[in-house]
Amino acid sequence: MTKRILLIDDEPDITFTVKDILEDNGFKVDSFNDPILALNYYKVNFYDLVILDIKMPKMDGFELYTKIGEKDPQVKICFFTATAMFTEEIKKALLTLGKTINEVYFIQKPIRIEVLIKKITLIINKNKK
Amino acid sequence: MIYDRDFFFKRRKEIGLISVVVIIISSFSLFFYQQNITEQNVKNSIFAQYKDRQIESTQAISEHISSDLKLLKSILQGIADSSLLQQGLLYGDRIDKMMQEKFSEVNNVTKVDTIFIADKDDIVSYEIVSEGTRRFINIDLSFREYIQETKNTLRSTFSDGFKGIDTIERIALAVPIVNSSSGEFMGIVGVKIPTESFFSLYGNIQDTNSQFLVVIDKKGTLLAVGADKSLVGKNFFGEFVQNFTNHNPILMNLTQNLLQGIPGYAIYDYGKGERLTTNALVFIQGKPLYFIQIVTPTTTIYSKINNVLFEEKLTMFSLIGGIIAAITALIIVLIKWNSILNNEVKKRTKELQESNREIALANEELKVHDKMQKEFINVAAHELRTPIMPIIGLSELLYNKVLNKNENNLKQETLKEYLQTLVRNAYRLQKLVEDILDVTKIESRIFKLNTELFELNEVISNVVTDFENSIKNKNSKVQILYEPNRSKIFVNADKTRLTQVISNILDNSLKFTQEGFIIITTRITNKEKDDDKDNKVIVIIKDSGIGIDNEILPKLFTKFVTKSNQGTGLGLFIVKKIIEAHGGKIWAENNSNGIGSTFYFTLPIVKTSEIVIDRG
Numbered sequence: 001m002t003k004r005i006l007l008i009d010d011e012p013d014i015t016f017t018v019k020d021i022l023e024d025n026g027f028k029v030d031s032f033n034d035p036i037l038a039l040n041y042y043k044v045n046f047y048d049l050v051i052l053d054i055k056m057p058k059m060d061g062f063e064l065y066t067k068i069g070e071k072d073p074q075v076k077i078c079f080f081t082a083t084a085m086f087t088e089e090i091k092k093a094l095l096t097l098g099k100t101i102n103e104v105y106f107i108q109k110p111i112r113i114e115v116l117i118k119k120i121t122l123i124i125n126k127n128k129k
Numbered sequence: 130m131i132y133d134r135d136f137f138f139k140r141r142k143e144i145g146l147i148s149v150v151v152i153i154i155s156s157f158s159l160f161f162y163q164q165n166i167t168e169q170n171v172k173n174s175i176f177a178q179y180k181d182r183q184i185e186s187t188q189a190i191s192e193h194i195s196s197d198l199k200l201l202k203s204i205l206q207g208i209a210d211s212s213l214l215q216q217g218l219l220y221g222d223r224i225d226k227m228m229q230e231k232f233s234e235v236n237n238v239t240k241v242d243t244i245f246i247a248d249k250d251d252i253v254s255y256e257i258v259s260e261g262t263r264r265f266i267n268i269d270l271s272f273r274e275y276i277q278e279t280k281n282t283l284r285s286t287f288s289d290g291f292k293g294i295d296t297i298e299r300i301a302l303a304v305p306i307v308n309s310s311s312g313e314f315m316g317i318v319g320v321k322i323p324t325e326s327f328f329s330l331y332g333n334i335q336d337t338n339s340q341f342l343v344v345i346d347k348k349g350t351l352l353a354v355g356a357d358k359s360l361v362g363k364n365f366f367g368e369f370v371q372n373f374t375n376h377n378p379i380l381m382n383l384t385q386n387l388l389q390g391i392p393g394y395a396i397y398d399y400g401k402g403e404r405l406t407t408n409a410l411v412f413i414q415g416k417p418l419y420f421i422q423i424v425t426p427t428t429t430i431y432s433k434i435n436n437v438l439f440e441e442k443l444t445m446f447s448l449i450g451g452i453i454a455a456i457t458a459l460i461i462v463l464i465k466w467n468s469i470l471n472n473e474v475k476k477r478t479k480e481l482q483e484s485n486r487e488i489a490l491a492n493e494e495l496k497v498h499d500k501m502q503k504e505f506i507n508v509a510a511h512e513l514r515t516p517i518m519p520i521i522g523l524s525e526l527l528y529n530k531v532l533n534k535n536e537n538n539l540k541q542e543t544l545k546e547y548l549q550t551l552v553r554n555a556y557r558l559q560k561l562v563e564d565i566l567d568v569t570k571i572e573s574r575i576f577k578l579n580t581e582l583f584e585l586n587e588v589i590s591n592v593v594t595d596f597e598n599s600i601k602n603k604n605s606k607v608q609i610l611y612e613p614n615r616s617k618i619f620v621n622a623d624k625t626r627l628t629q630v631i632s633n634i635l636d637n638s639l640k641f642t643q644e645g646f647i648i649i650t651t652r653i654t655n656k657e658k659d660d661d662k663d664n665k666v667i668v669i670i671k672d673s674g675i676g677i678d679n680e681i682l683p684k685l686f687t688k689f690v691t692k693s694n695q696g697t698g699l700g701l702f703i704v705k706k707i708i709e710a711h712g713g714k715i716w717a718e719n720n721s722n723g724i725g726s727t728f729y730f731t732l733p734i735v736k737t738s739e740i741v742i743d744r745g
Contacts, residue, residue, distance in 0.1 A: 013516070013518075013553070013554055014515065014518050016519070016546075017518060017526075017550065018522065020522075020523075020526060021525075024526060024529070024530075055511060082511040082515045083507065083510075083511050108514075109515065109517075110514055110520075110521045110522070111518070111521075112521065112525065113522065113529070
């Protein structure tokens, strides 16, 4: 069964690129450049994975993570960021939300297609949280 | 502890002053206490010394009197032994001649008012008297005790006091004329001495208020009295004198002892002030003949003592005063010194605090700088990585598609979009790299301008032309308007950098202006309007866009401040630094009509006259 992915990043060139890559690899992808819009049109129990950028105007990735988690507690969410991976600041930001997240759920930009697909497949196939 | 120290520290002047006062008061108290203790001792001691000296001087006076009387006696003895008298000649010219000589000789020794010769029947045969004295030629002297005694003992005799008809108290000395070969008594040669004028040679017998002399004979008759003239010739133990002395028992006892041959002293007061009296005896031929008393009113002694003490006090007082002055001066110097040191310490402490504060400030700046540097690296890393994603992703995707010969899957339109995105992100990356390099240069202060003289209108026109071309390609609805200044504007600037400045600003305006216009104008400042000393050009870039977000406006020219989806957030920061490096200013504001914003920057201009000279 085709896996459904929601991609949210404020950079249109990123969503354009990653959407095409993922679709080329057999995923079905919805993408948004505006986090607010993404939240408004969010479809509960629809996606197998949500991929979030962290640094976005209007609403950052952490806030969006919380909001989507509230709407759809079962969905898997991972971060896709150009920021250095898993810095102390990110850990702290997550801790203030009361969350600890496995490093697996962090994917750093830029990333080669092969590696990206492997990581996403791994996350989707992981046991439910 | 600190409180106490502060207390003493703040009150040091008062404490110093109190110390001085305490030192002065205690010094004087001690001085007066000691003075009172010793003063009485000193008084007693000086009085004792004075008394001892008076005893000695009384003794000396008595010896002086004694020796004078002896000399007198030996002169008379010489007359008695003279050949004329030995021959029985008791008067006549030759006697007169000799006696005149002897009279003056005697009067050289002491005051004698009569010299006489009496025959063996005591009849005065010859006599010389001093002026104003009665003569007694042919008078029988046998009634006089001393005449009888001389005759009987054949020894020279000093009489007690007696009064003549003239009421003058006298004593007499009689020397027997004894034939040297037969031992036969031939007569007497004698002198009469007025006691008052005689004894006045040895002491004061006039003034009762200072030290005076009293002379008494064996019977107690007063021969000379300094206390009162009326007492002369009166017996000491008689009613008259005793009434005068108020029967003073001490004086009575002293005088009785004296007449019994016991010298001594006494202090008494019979109603005319306290007196110190010292006794001495006048001895002739081993027998006490006359008795003298030296009387001193003790007030005169004490006044002398007080003078001595006063001088002593004055000396001590000056000494203590001097010491106090020295100590006071020392304390003042110490306080002054302390105050100077204190000020110095305060100054140094302040300097130290100041330098500590500066160090802390510098440290803080370093920390801030460090934090900013880290932040810059983080943001730069993020910004750099972002455009790489489409470049890597799309090129790999294309490659895979080409490799898999899945060309049917790759529409012409998609390919075009892929390539556009690739080029756009490659340019974006290039721009980013250039900007980051510029920022790094600016921040490490190795940013340098390559200045040259050029005309500003030309440069602006070139940039505008480039932009107009790029707009045409994009089918933009924005119009760029530039009306070059009527006069030529020469600037001494970095042409490339200035082009970068204008491009960046135009870029920025274009980014936020969807339709309408961007107008570029220039204006030369003047003294009257702009209150500007040096002539400058103001370049004004006004757009009809969405304006600057009020949140962004105050930090518009700082790093990574952007509201755009494209752009690094470094452009305006670099623009500001370039303008400032040229000695200009840059600022921006939203237009008053609420549509769009305006950027201004200034540059110093070069006057045309200067250019002419420069070109020679």
